[in-house]
Amino acid sequence: MGVQAYRAPRSIPEAVSLLSSEAGAFALGGGTDLLVQQRSGARQPGSFIDLKRIPGMLGIEQLPSLWRIGAATACGEVASHPGLRSELPGLVEAAGLIGSKQVQGRASLGGNLCNASPAADSVPALVANRAVLVVAGPEGERRIAAECLTLGPGRTVLGRGEFVCAIEIPRPAARQSDAYLRFIPRTEMDIAVVGAAASLRVDEGGRCIAARIALGAVAPTVLTSPEADAALTGSMLEPEAIAACVAIAQAACSPISDRRGTAEFRRHVAGVLLRRVILAASQRLAKEG
Amino acid sequence: MAIHVQTRVNGQATEFLCEADASALDVLRDTLGLTGSKEGCNSGDCGACSVLLDGTLVCACLVLGAELEGRELLTIEGVAPPGGLHPVQQKLLEHNAMQCGICIPGIVVAAKALLDRDPDPDETTVRFALAGNLCRCTGYDKIIRAVLDAAAAMREGAGVRA
Numbered sequence A: 001m002g003v004q005a006y007r008a009p010r011s012i013p014e015a016v017s018l019l020s021s022e023a024g025a026f027a028l029g030g031g032t033d034l035l036v037q038q039r040s041g042a043r044q045p046g047s048f049i050d051l052k053r054i055p056g057m058l059g060i061e062q063l064p065s066l067w068r069i070g071a072a073t074a075c076g077e078v079a080s081h082p083g084l085r086s087e088l089p090g091l092v093e094a095a096g097l098i099g100s101k102q103v104q105g106r107a108s109l110g111g112n113l114c115n116a117s118p119a120a121d122s123v124p125a126l127v128a129n130r131a132v133l134v135v136a137g138p139e140g141e142r143r144i145a146a147e148c149l150t151l152g153p154g155r156t157v158l159g160r161g162e163f164v165c166a167i168e169i170p171r172p173a174a175r176q177s178d179a180y181l182r183f184i185p186r187t188e189m190d191i192a193v194v195g196a197a198a199s200l201r202v203d204e205g206g207r208c209i210a211a212r213i214a215l216g217a218v219a220p221t222v223l224t225s226p227e228a229d230a231a232l233t234g235s236m237l238e239p240e241a242i243a244a245c246v247a248i249a250q251a252a253c254s255p256i257s258d259r260r261g262t263a264e265f266r267r268h269v270a271g272v273l274l275r276r277v278i279l280a281a282s283q284r285l286a287k288e289g
Numbered sequence B: 001m002a003i004h005v006q007t008r009v010n011g012q013a014t015e016f017l018c019e020a021d022a023s024a025l026d027v028l029r030d031t032l033g034l035t036g037s038k039e040g041c042n043s044g045d046c047g048a049c050s051v052l053l054d055g056t057l058v059c060a061c062l063v064l065g066a067e068l069e070g071r072e073l074l075t076i077e078g079v080a081p082p083g084g085l086h087p088v089q090q091k092l093l094e095h096n097a098m099q100c101g102i103c104i105p106g107i108v109v110a111a112k113a114l115l116d117r118d119p120d121p122d123e124t125t126v127r128f129a130l131a132g133n134l135c136r137c138t139g140y141d142k143i144i145r146a147v148l149d150a151a152a153a154m155r156e157g158a159g160v161r162a
């Protein structure tokens, strides 16, 4: 068998029709997961449907109320975008951590999401920032919250013929910021043992009026916890409130043990990183004044 | 079924036939005879296949040959002027920064990509920029010194030595 075809559709309807009709069709973003998986035999695509020549799939757009990132836009472009750097520094941190410079030249946010690895670095940052995915498919367009995309490792809710066209991220309000950190055994080129993101908003007096945390690699899918968020909301982000948030989030983790770390270690590191991202985001707010 | 692709490689209009799952690295090495780009891992980990695709640093092993249609590729063969060396190559020589040499084409391309964008990087920046290029021989230190030295030479306008 093997890969029978490579197609580069020029429009969304053409891509939907190819993804629906070709045997074993796989959407191709940057290929940094898919080509590796095809070669190892982990996935057996019958054809590659390259999404990068469809208008709108590449590029970053600033709209009045949101950022629209084409789903095939390379992470390197996200990480070096001046507007994103200032408004969504945590997302930029996450995108900038993915692989090497070479990998960043190709790896897309759409691919990072749809590959559905629990350790995908951009996903906690997207979820903490309430990103919404614009999905095209045979029934037309629909929008899904980023945290609703994956069902488990390697599995998404996308149906046959569906693909992610764009990622929409609400632009932060005044006094709102975010942060992302991950732990890996070295400084570059490894998969997150734990990833943690937080987005915080405070009022003029410094009281937290909105919070959203998200953890990667501590559960089959990205972990959110409205209870942990609630422990921060209304607080002055004092150590006790942060500790309460962290304890709730740690209790919600269901990590696995593997060669990168035991479940116990992951739960511990999740707590450490979560505290640090909350502090990092609040320090960014303090700078904003 | 073979796919017909028209592209530019190192400034030259080029065409070739490839299978749907052939990588750009397969095409360069096996079809076009450009064997400067090396295959260390075929999975994006080693950087020995580094090339510039429309000016962006990528691993040729993680690009499909078919994707090159209408694009512009720069490989290690296109980095130096005819008969000369790129400053990064010159400084790698001067610093004795090579042993077996397998990693070096990728290092040169990645370092060139960095210096084109950032003419005055500090050591940390160089180390991060080359984090995707593995070298089993040198221990990296001489490579990093050579790239920093090449940056200095390029800033002084040494440019490319014929």
Ligand SMILES: Cc1cc2nc3c(=O)[nH]c(=O)nc-3n(C[C@H](O)[C@H](O)[C@H](O)COP(=O)(O)OP(=O)(O)OC[C@H]3O[C@@H](n4cnc5c(N)ncnc54)[C@H](O)[C@@H]3O)c2cc1C
Pocket (backbone or CB within 6 Å): A026, A027, A028, A029, A030, A031, A032, A033, A034, A035, A036, A051, A071, A072, A097, A098, A099, A100, A103, A106, A107, A108, A109, A110, A111, A112, A113, A114, A115, A119, A120, A121, A122, A158, A162, A163, A164, A165, A189, A190, A191, A192, B043, B044, B045
């Ligand atoms: C050396 C190396 C280092 C890496 N380091 C990291 C790291 O530090 N952190 C990290 O998170 N990841 C890392 N990765 C994994 C990978 O680079 C990322 O997951 C990347 O974001 C995948 O994006 P892509 O565009 O290359 O996806 P592809 O490989 O093109 O696609 C991945 C999957 O998603 C599907 N897909 C792609 N785009 C869409 C779309 N728009 N709609 C629907 N389905 C789609 C594909 O069919 C495929 O199943 C690394 C990979 C390599 C090779």
Ligand code: FES
Pocket (backbone or CB within 6 Å): B038, B039, B040, B041, B042, B043, B044, B045, B046, B047, B048, B049, B050, B059, B060, B061, B062
């Ligand atoms: S051969 Fe391409 S990165 Fe190793």
Ligand code: FES
Pocket (backbone or CB within 6 Å): B097, B098, B099, B100, B101, B102, B103, B104, B134, B135, B136, B137, B138
């Ligand atoms: S010199 Fe041998 S791998 Fe770098």
